[in-house]
Amino acid sequence: MLVKQNVILEFYRTLQRDICNVPLDSLAKKRLSLYVHREFRNPISRNDKNDLLYKRLENGKQLQELLEGVRLKGDCMAVKRLLGIAFIDSQPIKERLPSWLYRFVHAHRTGRYNRIMLYENYGMLLKTRHLIDRFQSNKPLLKNYYSKLAESMFESTPDSQTISQIINGEKPSIDEKYAQKQCCDDDIALLMKLRVQYKSKVQTKTKAPSFDVDIPPSRFGLPLTHPRLFNLVVNKLAKIQDYFGRYTPLSVADLEYLDRLVVSDFLKQNPSVCRGYDEFIRVSFAISDDAMVILPKLNLRIFPASENLLEYYKKAGE
Structure with missing residues (x-):
């Protein structure tokens, strides 16, 4: 019994440390931390079977692999999955829907x-x-x-x-x-x-x-x-x-938060996760009380053409 408790506690602490070290924004890390806390807060009792302990550790292991993928190599899919947990899975659906x-x-x-x-x-x-x-x-x-x-x-x-x-x-x-x-x-x-x-x-x-x-x-x-x-x-x-x-949305407040994050210095300071954030935000949406689908401002941005591209079309037109 005591051994089980120690295993869970040590693994819980490891996950929390990994969350602190991952290059994600502060709100995402806060929600991931709360998500882990909810998953591990119920203590192991004498009546718990070994498969319940295994399932809890297995879920934690999958999360740990995602965190390592982001921290070590900025894995795009891992970034998107963690953001999905932070902004969708961990948030009550009642708060995300009108x-x-x-x-x-x-x-x-x-x-x-x-x-x-x-x-x-x-x-x-x-x-x-x-x-x-x-x-x-x-x-x-x-x-x-x-x-x-x-x-x-x-x-x-x-x-x-x-x-x-x-x-x-x-x-x-x-x-x-x-x-x-x-x-x-x-x-x-x-x-x-x-x-x-x-x-x-x-x-x-x-x-x-x-x-x-x-x-x-x-x-x-x-x-x-x-x-x-x-x-x-x-x-x-x-x-x-x-x-x-x-196909449920983000909350309107979370979409507005991500819009502000895009124009902040966060992504410039963390280039390894830029692609993951970009792909997650582009497919995100929110629903207003009057049934309007709100898309991220990132989808509406117009990026200036590069000098090489302008030069190419200039030569092609001559």
């Missing part, structure tokens, strides 16, 4: 009550389209489909919604407990605006999800049942939640 986006990303979606509330609050975010409309040449098929769809508007059961409620964005018929929470039109408008901002300003590995829901007919060319329609809408909302939750 309140309306945080509410949407963290809205519960498991269990019937939560799925109904997700649909009730955000169902209007989506537009629906019937895939049966592709068969415009088959008039009898379309007539039968929309006839059945119209009939279903009058159907209602305690456990499902009518098709008209789902298709037309009406609130589901649920008891008074569910109905207390109203759909927030402002949040929906901001989410729609944010999606446009993401598509034009944020580089993501995953394509921004569409806000359209394709409603296929059944294999008999008839409208889908109420539960299937409801699940299509909720599952689409869940995908949008995952997307915004995966």
Whole structure:
């Protein structure tokens, strides 16, 4: 037991010393230090298994390798990873997202009550389209489909919604407990605006999800049942939640801090980490309360052409 405690304590001190010696800015080092403190603050008890100790040391070892990579050779990828820990991983997501986006990303979606509330609050975010409309040449098929769809508007059961409620964005018929929470039109408008901002300003590995829901007919060319329609809408909302939750921003304050850091003397005094900072800052962004994606000023800077480049174009034009 005492041996375990000593191992953890000594390794913790080593990591803290490495953080002090790494050529990163003061705020990044402060947050890395707090991050390590949180990871190692829980003492090893008699009931802890060896694999828990191993996992803690393994995570610390990975961080130590990143710190050594930056300190010894200014490793670009290590700089970016450490900055990611300092400005993203170690910061509560609630502090980095506007309140309306945080509410949407963290809205519960498991269990019937939560799925109904997700649909009730955000169902209007989506537009629906019937895939049966592709068969415009088959008039009898379309007539039968929309006839059945119209009939279903009058159907209602305690456990499902009518098709008209789902298709037309009406609130589901649920008891008074569910109905207390109203759909927030402002949040929906901001989410729609944010999606446009993401598509034009944020580089993501995953394509921004569409806000359209394709409603296929059944294999008999008839409208889908109420539960299937409801699940299509909720599952689409869940995908949008995952997307915004995966590509999260810095806080506005942190982005402004990094903007100031770029024009300070810090990077001039620490040239070994310039590339890592440059690449991290260029792909960073923040989101304002009015759903505007804020890009770093570094992306807007115009650098003067070198003398050699000017001379080249001058000769080429002669």
